[in-house]
Amino acid sequence: MKRLLSTSAAAILAATALQAEPVAQGAPNTDYQPASPDQTRAEAMQSGVTLKVEPVVEGLAHPWAVELLPDGSALITERPGRLKLYKDGAVTEISGLPEVSADGQGGLLDVALAPDFESSRTIFLSYAEPREGGNGTAVARATLAEDGASLGDVQVIFQQQPTYDGDKHFGSRIVPNDDGTLFVTLGERSDVPIRDTAQEMSHHLGKLVRISANGEVPADNPFVGQDGVMPEIYASGLRNVQAAALDADGALWTIEHGPKGGDELNHVEAGKNYGWPVISYGVNYDGSPVNEGITAQDGMEQPVYYWDPVIAPSGADFYEGELFGDWQGDLLVGAMRPPALVRLHLEGGRVTGEERLDPGIGRIRDVKVASDGTIWVVTDEDRGGLYRLSPEG
Structure with a gap:
């Protein structure tokens, strides 16, 4: 130790x-x-x-996200499952949201605008989705009404797999790209041993995925066509990324929660493995090492x-x-x-x-x-x- x-x-x-x-x-x-x-x-x-x-x-x-609209108004998510619009000094609660699982760290999470929002009124929401046997992070696409009071054309475009019966580490930030794709960060669900599957490529836990605005898999994703790998995966070995942004050059940066120590800033690139939970600069909450207690390994x-x-x-x-x-x-x-x-x-x-x-x-x-x-x-x-x-x- x-x-x-x-x-x-x-x-x-x-x-x-x-x-x-x-x-x-x-x-x-x-x-x-x-x-x-x-x-x-x-x-x-x-x-x-x-x-x-x-x-x-x-x-x-418990507001979780804010998104600024071109007209100076703002969308705000509340984790219990409410989306609100602030405009001209007034607050409107928006109807038409999908059902959320608002337990523990779950609930309504991120909100993001499509790059063409001014013409399309398209927004994206991430949330903990209730399912038979548990829950999982999902992303929905919707159209914000002109009066800002409701959502229409709500479509679930991504569902993290597998379903898990837990209430922690859902991620999840949505980062729209100028090319029309979306980056979505996904937690590894925290519990031992489920967190170890952040290294497994046959599902979405502990991954960052890249999808189209309709939920399709971009043809240039790094693992498209590889047997046993979910094609949405863009990067792996992540713990619980709740911060993500593009810099002025379009490079993606993420920041994840570590355990006791080891919060990380990463410059995320296609196909790379960021190590969790094999390597970490933190320890478990009881002070014991995370797995072997190492901070570096080849290929990570x-x-x-x-x-x-x-x-x-x-x-x-x-x-x-x-x-x-x-x-x-x-x-x-x-x-x-x-x-x-x-x-x-x-x-x-x-x-x-x-x-x-x-x-x-x-x-x-x-x-x-x-x-x-x-x-x-x-x-x-x-x-x-x-x-x-x-x-x-």
């Missing part, structure tokens, strides 16, 4: 990781050594920004960056705007433990700096950058909310 770090050993690891002062945080849970000096505990950045927090909608029940990708202790990441977006000085191109991540908006600066595909800002509003579940440069977030609380963030002064 990997021994836990003493306070002095933790300080040595933190000091040697980058020879620079990292963001203030607790001692790591393990003595695992990063594969490269910049893989964890990046140099702390100080932007000097004080966040101005404007409540947009309050009193929401290293995370670009990892956190130990965790930040509980959910929701991310790349900043493109003028309000926040030199933040252009930085990755903004929602953090739930401790609550924060985490800013990562990337250069050459590596993290070179980290900043944590606490708006004082609770657990940030999703992050979206608006066209005017403001940052919109939802907080996953019993009485959560939608908030707009901008620089004070």
